[in-house]
Amino acid sequence: MKLTLEGIKEKSVWEEKSYVLPGFDYEAVKENTAKNPNWIHFGAGNIFRAFLANVNQNNLNEGVADTGIVVAEGFDYEIIEKMYVPHDNLSLLVTLKSTGEVGKTVVASVMEALPVDPTNKSAWGRLEEIFQNPSLQMVSFTITEKGYNLQDNKGEYYPAVAGDFEAGPAAAGSYIGKLVALVYGRYLKGKLPLALVSMDNCSHNGTRLHDAVLAYAENWEKRGLVEQGFVAYLEDPKSISFPWSMIDKITPRPDKNVKEMLRGEGFEDVDDIITSKNTYVAPFVNAEEPQYLVIEDKFPNGRPVLKDKGVIFSDRETVDKVEKMKVCTCLNPLHTAMSIYGCLLGYELISEEMKDPSLKALVEKVGYVEGLPVVVHPGIIEPKNFIDEVIQVRFPNPFMPDTPQRIATDTSQKLSIRFGETIKAYDRSADLDVKDLKVIPLVLAGWCRYLMGVDDEGKEMELSSDPMLGEVKPHLEGIRLGDAGPFSAQLKPILSDEKIFGVNLYEVGLGEVVEGYFAELVASKGAVRKTLEKYVG
Numbered sequence: 001m002k003l004t005l006e007g008i009k010e011k012s013v014w015e016e017k018s019y020v021l022p023g024f025d026y027e028a029v030k031e032n033t034a035k036n037p038n039w040i041h042f043g044a045g046n047i048f049r050a051f052l053a054n055v056n057q058n059n060l061n062e063g064v065a066d067t068g069i070v071v072a073e074g075f076d077y078e079i080i081e082k083m084y085v086p087h088d089n090l091s092l093l094v095t096l097k098s099t100g101e102v103g104k105t106v107v108a109s110v111m112e113a114l115p116v117d118p119t120n121k122s123a124w125g126r127l128e129e130i131f132q133n134p135s136l137q138m139v140s141f142t143i144t145e146k147g148y149n150l151q152d153n154k155g156e157y158y159p160a161v162a163g164d165f166e167a168g169p170a171a172a173g174s175y176i177g178k179l180v181a182l183v184y185g186r187y188l189k190g191k192l193p194l195a196l197v198s199m200d201n202c203s204h205n206g207t208r209l210h211d212a213v214l215a216y217a218e219n220w221e222k223r224g225l226v227e228q229g230f231v232a233y234l235e236d237p238k239s240i241s242f243p244w245s246m247i248d249k250i251t252p253r254p255d256k257n258v259k260e261m262l263r264g265e266g267f268e269d270v271d272d273i274i275t276s277k278n279t280y281v282a283p284f285v286n287a288e289e290p291q292y293l294v295i296e297d298k299f300p301n302g303r304p305v306l307k308d309k310g311v312i313f314s315d316r317e318t319v320d321k322v323e324k325m326k327v328c329t330c331l332n333p334l335h336t337a338m339s340i341y342g343c344l345l346g347y348e349l350i351s352e353e354m355k356d357p358s359l360k361a362l363v364e365k366v367g368y369v370e371g372l373p374v375v376v377h378p379g380i381i382e383p384k385n386f387i388d389e390v391i392q393v394r395f396p397n398p399f400m401p402d403t404p405q406r407i408a409t410d411t412s413q414k415l416s417i418r419f420g421e422t423i424k425a426y427d428r429s430a431d432l433d434v435k436d437l438k439v440i441p442l443v444l445a446g447w448c449r450y451l452m453g454v455d456d457e458g459k460e461m462e463l464s465s466d467p468m469l470g471e472v473k474p475h476l477e478g479i480r481l482g483d484a485g486p487f488s489a490q491l492k493p494i495l496s497d498e499k500i501f502g503v504n505l506y507e508v509g510l511g512e513v514v515e516g517y518f519a520e521l522v523a524s525k526g527a528v529r530k531t532l533e534k535y536v537g
């Protein structure tokens with residue numbers, strides 16, 4: 001079984017092995033997409049293939065859509081050269097269901113895959129043509145949070161960005177610069193309307209994209225490199241919109257067990273690569289089944305059909321609430337609790353952790369007992385049902401190769417949003433007392449214990465990368481398992497840091513609580529397990 005348009009013509013071979021093939025008229029859709037493209041996606045990575053391309057294919061199969069997607073890759077051209085081109089833009093989506101069932105779908109909805117490379121005349125020319133076509137309705141993005149950053153940590157524009165500000169659209173070479181140059185072409189064509197939709201996992205993602213785009217436009221207009229009026233066009237919601245969105249579908253990197261399973265069935269194109277830009281890609285993509293995509297419904301040129309399980313169009317306030325529900329209460333705090341204690345207890349799979357009664361109880365208490373009373377209710381999704389699915393279906397899924405070590409990356413950057421918002425809500429509440437929080441402080445103490453770089457058996461443990469390790473770790477140096485404390489002097493600089501927790505934990509009355517838990521966690525080898533059992537069961 002070869003993953004090419006020619007290869008999938010041998011239908012019976014695929015169908016005998018339960019591979020689902022595209023069920024639409026490929027040539028007709030290709031022709032229609034070439035003439036009337038309405039959706040171009042930037043970021044040809046795994047979540048795009050696992051989620052968005054498959055939603056479009058479902059809509060094509062049902063006959064409710066008649067155009068596919070054009071994918072554009074502006075950062076890592078190797079993805080196009082090494083994965084899309086050799087496979088005629090096909091992907092195999094492997095859905096790892098919690099029942100053990102494995103869905104295998106050949107996704108063929110990507111009609112063109114183009115590098116966003118101005119030196120590649122034919123690809124760039126085609127991109128200009130697409131952006132200038134009145135049919136275009138949506139440009140969507142999954143380019144990671146870094147993709148929107150124009151400045152370094154010191155607030156200085158990156159040289160490529162600053163260079164583009166001087167050079168103007170004709171010579172743009174930076175990522176967003178190239179995008180804005182294409183949008184400028186659309187402006188010149190008659191100020192045609194368009195929605196630019198970030199689908200990256202960052203808060204208020206539409207505003208992040210808007211600000212990046214406007215930085216170029218303002219600089220160009222100021223220098224006379226674009227017509228006066230371009231900025232006004234970008235700022236007019238009837239012309240250009242930047243909807244907010246929330247996307248959720250756990251899509252790990254291509255997994256070796258999945259690869260072996262496919263190879264065993266006779267699927268030939270299993271080889272994954274790590275590109276020179278560090279993208280992990282394979283002809284297949286593995287993901288869980290549940291999915292949510294909530295998008296602010298602001299599409300000045302109408303929108304492509306996007307109908308599927310979990311896809312909801314709503315207003316900005318609702319998108320914001322859904323994101324808060326997921327990130328502050330119902331999924332990500334539970335993930336971080338599991339990552340910290342999972343690493344300390346030597347786990348390498350989230351699903352294995354869910355078989356550990358204490359860890360399961362830990363996340364249940366973080367979610368149901370302490371999170372839900374102050375959850376931001378989005379109206380369109382019931383938070384309790386969302387946590388139920390996370391705890392009962394998504395995390396325990398033994399077929400999902402997700403690890404606590406992946407999730408422990410950058411924990412210092414995540415604690416304030418994942419726990420700080422709940423602490424603040426208790427602190428503000430007339431009915432709740434911040435001192436009622438027992439398990440969240442245990443997680444925060446667990447993070448301090450994690451930073452010691454020693455697991456519960458006393459063995460050295462590699463810490464996942466985190467930009468604050470250099471700042472926080474030294475405070476804990478000198479503490480050994482078996483020490484009795486008190487540890488106030490060492491912990492105070494960490495626990496009082498509002499940048500990390502969103503609050504000064506001492507000012508809200510939780511600093512000493514965390515110190516107390518920490519003392520129990522370091523009391524001996526095995527103390528992490530003992531403390532967990534004592535407080536969560």
Ligand SMILES: NC(=O)c1ccc[n+]([C@@H]2O[C@H](COP(=O)([O-])OP(=O)(O)OC[C@H]3O[C@@H](n4cnc5c(N)ncnc54)[C@H](O)[C@@H]3O)[C@@H](O)[C@H]2O)c1
Nearest residue numbers: 043044045046047075076142143144147200201249250251
């Ligand atoms: N994978 C998931 O579970 C998941 C879930 C929800 C949301 N997301 C969002 O999607 C994003 C991409 O995830 P993925 O699974 O496709 O990752 P991936 O590694 O498969 O692909 C990353 C994509 O981003 C591009 N990219 C990377 N750095 C860039 C930069 N500096 N500028 C521009 N483009 C850049 C790559 O070229 C590639 O197209 C995540 O960062 C997250 O915001 C992912």
Ligand SMILES: O=P(O)(O)OC[C@@H](O)[C@@H](O)[C@H](O)[C@H](O)CO
Nearest residue numbers: 247248249250332335406407409
């Ligand atoms: O992606 P991060 O590093 O911000 O967080 C790790 C996980 O919590 C996260 O990737 C979830 O799996 C994702 O948010 C699910 O949609």
